[in-house]
Amino acid sequence: xxxxxxxxSGAVFYLxxxxxxxxxxxxxxxxxxxxxxxxxxxxxxxxxxxxIYLIARDIFTCPGLWExxxxxxxxxxxxxxxxxxxxxxxxxxxxxxPGILEILMTSSAADALVLTLGLLGTGAILVFLFRRxxxxxxxxxHFRDYLLLxxxxxxxxxxxVLRINSVSLAFIPESVRNILALQPVSPEILKxxxxxxxxxxxxxxxxxxxxxxxxxxxxxxxxxxxxxxLKRV
Amino acid sequence: xxxxxxxxxxxxxxxxxSRQFRYYLDTCSRCGMCSDACHVYRTQGDYKNVPAYRVDxxxxxxxxxxxxxxxxxxxxxxxxxxxxxxxxxxxxxAYTCTGxxxxxxxxxxxxxxxSLINIEKALLAFTGSIPExxxxxxxxxxxxxxxxxxxxxxxxxQMSKLEPELQxxxxxxxxxxxxxxxxxxxxxxxxxxxxxILIPAAILxxxxxxxxxxxxxxxxxxxxxxxxxxxxxxxxRIVNEAKELGVEEVVIIECGHxxxxxxxxxxxWSGQQHPFKVKSVLELWSQYLQEGRIGLKRNRxxxxxxxxxxxxxxxxxxxxxxxxxIIRQIANDFGK
Numbered sequence: 001x002x003x004x005x006x007x008x009s010g011a012v013f014y015l016x017x018x019x020x021x022x023x024x025x026x027x028x029x030x031x032x033x034x035x036x037x038x039x040x041x042x043x044x045x046x047x048x049x050x051x052i053y054l055i056a057r058d059i060f061t062c063p064g065l066w067e068x069x070x071x072x073x074x075x076x077x078x079x080x081x082x083x084x085x086x087x088x089x090x091x092x093x094x095x096x097x098p099g100i101l102e103i104l105m106t107s108s109a110a111d112a113l114v115l116t117l118g119l120l121g122t123g124a125i126l127v128f129l130f131r132r133x134x135x136x137x138x139x140x141x142h143f144r145d146y147l148l149l150x151x152x153x154x155x156x157x158x159x160x161v162l163r164i165n166s167v168s169l170a171f172i173p174e175s176v177r178n179i180l181a182l183q184p185v186s187p188e189i190l191k192x193x194x195x196x197x198x199x200x201x202x203x204x205x206x207x208x209x210x211x212x213x214x215x216x217x218x219x220x221x222x223x224x225x226x227x228x229x230l231k232r233v
Numbered sequence: 234x235x236x237x238x239x240x241x242x243x244x245x246x247x248x249x250x251s252r253q254f255r256y257y258l259d260t261c262s263r264c265g266m267c268s269d270a271c272h273v274y275r276t277q278g279d280y281k282n283v284p285a286y287r288v289d290x291x292x293x294x295x296x297x298x299x300x301x302x303x304x305x306x307x308x309x310x311x312x313x314x315x316x317x318x319x320x321x322x323x324x325x326x327a328y329t330c331t332g333x334x335x336x337x338x339x340x341x342x343x344x345x346x347x348s349l350i351n352i353e354k355a356l357l358a359f360t361g362s363i364p365e366x367x368x369x370x371x372x373x374x375x376x377x378x379x380x381x382x383x384x385x386x387x388x389x390x391q392m393s394k395l396e397p398e399l400q401x402x403x404x405x406x407x408x409x410x411x412x413x414x415x416x417x418x419x420x421x422x423x424x425x426x427x428x429x430i431l432i433p434a435a436i437l438x439x440x441x442x443x444x445x446x447x448x449x450x451x452x453x454x455x456x457x458x459x460x461x462x463x464x465x466x467x468x469x470r471i472v473n474e475a476k477e478l479g480v481e482e483v484v485i486i487e488c489g490h491x492x493x494x495x496x497x498x499x500x501x502w503s504g505q506q507h508p509f510k511v512k513s514v515l516e517l518w519s520q521y522l523q524e525g526r527i528g529l530k531r532n533r534x535x536x537x538x539x540x541x542x543x544x545x546x547x548x549x550x551x552x553x554x555x556x557x558x559i560i561r562q563i564a565n566d567f568g569k
Contacts, residue, residue: 027259031252034251034255043548044553062341064270065266076341136274139280140285147309215302220259227342227344231337231338231343
């Protein structure tokens with residue numbers, strides 16, 4: 001058990017980070033080597049000064065989605081809001097934020113907010129899964145689409161349960177800092193708490209996600225900027 | 234499918250896999266938003282008409298031969314071998330898309346699925362899987378460009394037969410349909426049909442334009458079958474004619490595809506800039522009306538009227554205001 005936990009919170013996690021970096025580098029090189037694009041966006045073409053604003057609006061507010069599917073727009077927004085909250089929350093585990101953010105992150109209202117975001121995010125993934133399994137999307141979905149959603153769902157839920165059970169325990173932030181300082185979690189510290197199996201499980205799922213990220217359509221977190229830019233060219 | 238054909242197809246696919254193509258394949262999450270945007274899917278309700286499904290056929294082949302993930306874990310990516318069966322699916326997928334690019338507007342990532350479908354059509358053209366009539370019309374159009382001398386007399390005779398009707402229509406005894414006018418200001422490109430020649434000819438005569446009718450038709454069937462090379466050859470006939478006559482403007486009939494090709498695509502295909510401006514007749518009519526060269530009887534339409542932008546002229550061509558301006562001149566109640 002100790003060896004497994006050490007492996008997950010150490011070697012596996014670090015290996016996933018290495019694969020993530022190499023995978024993204026290969027992706028960038030492949031794109032760089034491909035023939036330059038012959039773009040022809042849609043009309044009306046915005047003036048140069050308005051183009052950046054429109055690209056940002058397309059990426060962050062998805063106006064087309066709102067127009068044809070308001071419910072799904074809400075689900076998508078909740079999901080991404082939850083992701084944003086998760087990133088902020090994880091940064092909080094590594095270091096302290098100054099000023100108002102510190103107060104926000106430590107107040108009980110913040111706890112409720114994080115819990116709400118977690119639930120909304122989980123709900124959103126379940127909606128995505130349901131859509132994938134029903135017509136017409138089930139015909140365009142492959143195993144990797146389900147795998148991706150299940151990995152995200154697993155990471156979401158395990159992280160949320162971990163937070164609810166162990167957030168008050170001082171060793172979680174410390175463990176995260178240790179992992180990032182290349183000194184993985186010591187299983188002895190985890191003994192006797194839910195975190196003894198939840199943290200390795202969470203880390204394992206996150207590691208798989210990191211490995212999978214450059215090969216999955218999660219790269220849209222970077223490439224949607226490029227594709228939305230092409231639309232406005 | 235034999236090995237030679239498969240290799241040829243894969244080479245073509247590799248050549249077509251531009252940076253834009255790769256962005257699109259990497260980014261598309263098959264979220265299905267495009268299904269709600271596609272009028273074919275909305276009216277037919279068949280999953281095969283979901284735009285993401287249409288391009289998924291191409292993605293599965295690409296993953297199988299050009300990505301490590303697809304080669305090693307084909308089950309994960311749905312990667313498939315390139316064979317006759319998948320080409321049949323591709324045929325159905327490619328030729329049920331109208332190329333309107335509405336899906337691009339509503340896609341959260343702005344993916345131009347039509348550009349991917351055009352690659353599917355190019356692969357199909359390589360194997361000869363093309364709707365027979367379109368293939369034949371493409372060949373005829375190219376052939377006409379090479380032996381125009383043989384047709385010239387026939388075209389001139391046909392125009393001469395139309396001229397009496399044109400003179401009655403315009404009440405101008407001198408009205409004519411000029412062909413091969415060197416130094417003309419405008420080269421008007423019709424669809425080759427009587428309607429697409431007679432009425433515009435009347436307007437051009439009434440406006441006192443210095444013009445010449447193109448010997449070629451605007452339609453480009455090469456574009457419909459995704460064969461860029463043949464589409465370029467068809468458009469080149471008009472470009473060469475315009476250069477030969479030294480015209481300042483090439484004016485294209487309402488056909489959206491023809492306008493888009495001449496205005497936006499031909500220069501990219503040929504790698505040469507046009508020495509003339511390209512206009513749609515809608516732009517020219519609007520210009521003539523504003524200059525007072527032709528007139529309209531105002532308020533002729535009293536019932537409520539609206540205008541639906543043709544995809545290729547509006548979204549893909551950039552012509553929005555001119556048709557609306559013209560309608561406002563004749564309609565009392567014009568709304569969006």
